[in-house]
Amino acid sequence: MHPAAEHSPLGKASEYVSTYTPSLLFPIPRTAKWAELGVSAETLPWRGTDFWNCFELSWLLLSGKPVVAIGEFAIPADSPNIIESKSFKLYLNSLNQTAFDSPQALQACLEKDLGAAAGKPVSVRIRSLGDVEKEGVAGLPGQCIDELDVSISNYEQPQPELLRCNKDKVVEQTLHSHLLKSNCPVTGQPDWGSVVVEYRGPELDAASLLTYLISFRQHADFHEQCVERIFLDLKRLLDPQHLTVYARYVRRGGLDINPYRSLGPVSPDNRRLVRQ
Known part of the structure; x- marks a missing residue:
């Protein structure tokens, strides 16, 4: 805490x-x-x-x-x-x-x-x-990775070692998932969110990204720090030319929180998602 x-x-x-x-x-x-x-x-x-x-x-x-x-x-x-x-x-x-x-x-x-x-x-x-x-209600950009067939059993801490990339292939792509969940570090209440990764650099293995995001499921931290951790773990892995990570969290008590982190300027689309 x-x-x-x-x-x-x-x-x-x-x-x-x-x-x-x-x-x-x-x-x-x-x-x-x-x-x-x-x-x-x-x-x-x-x-x-x-x-x-x-x-x-x-x-x-x-x-x-x-x-x-x-x-x-x-x-x-x-x-x-x-x-x-x-x-x-x-x-x-x-x-x-x-x-x-x-x-x-x-x-x-x-x-x-x-x-x-x-x-x-x-x-x-x-x-x-x-x-x-x-x-209206917005959709997230890029490819949704939630239907990928992955296996994971450890949810206590984020596991950056799960992340994989192909350093021989440079791509520019956007991936997103609705399976992000973490817990409030004080109350233990669940925080549900959707996360977007936009980058230009070595090709990120989408299945490894999904298992990594799922590994946050029992992690206790504030919304802002979860996004910053994801950003730093991807930056260390990819050493990308461009990287933006943001999460759109489900509102609680009438408030939703949406942290954006990027290597460069961002122009966020703040329209709400279907779960917000």
Whole structure:
């Protein structure tokens, strides 16, 4: 367990506050997990963003009439802190009985509070239900590898030694799987996700990638660190010219988390998947 997470609201009974309380936000420094992966703030090998989508965003107009919307929050992957998810949810709930004179005023408030917690500016979009409905449900790019015939029996820790590639053949391809599962490091609750690997480099054996992703099934870690571990394991194996890894996690408590990590700039498609 991350030492800071022991003091977070995760796994504890919490009072649901319905008036604006920014102190509910609980930052967790990224440095400990980065050190575990062998990187630091000065040597990060990736660029990226953590996209959070809130499907339970609500506040009051000055008249007292409630508004519902969908919130999109983009947290830089190199920010000093992640924001613990339950505290994020509690903070967003604290807006439910709080009046704002415009969506722009709410957006400014969210950007100020979330940026302070993350330690770096956070981009916020407040979206109407109609706008999101028009986008529909997206599919993942590339080849789905979930139907490959593989065998695996060890699910306790990620197993990078399972990964294989053909160093004599350089390809550019995109692979994805919906079989990613890990567990919350505090509560043990399952986190379900779909993962995409886009790369240019030695041909990755798709069956080995699938067994590697399945090996996360009982692994306890936050969403962001799972994606960073996958990114680093593939980078070490392939030494690729290009690599992007991202995961689209199933929402819990009205929030989904979608970490993107890449060797270069990314232009994420933040439309929701069928399970989101």
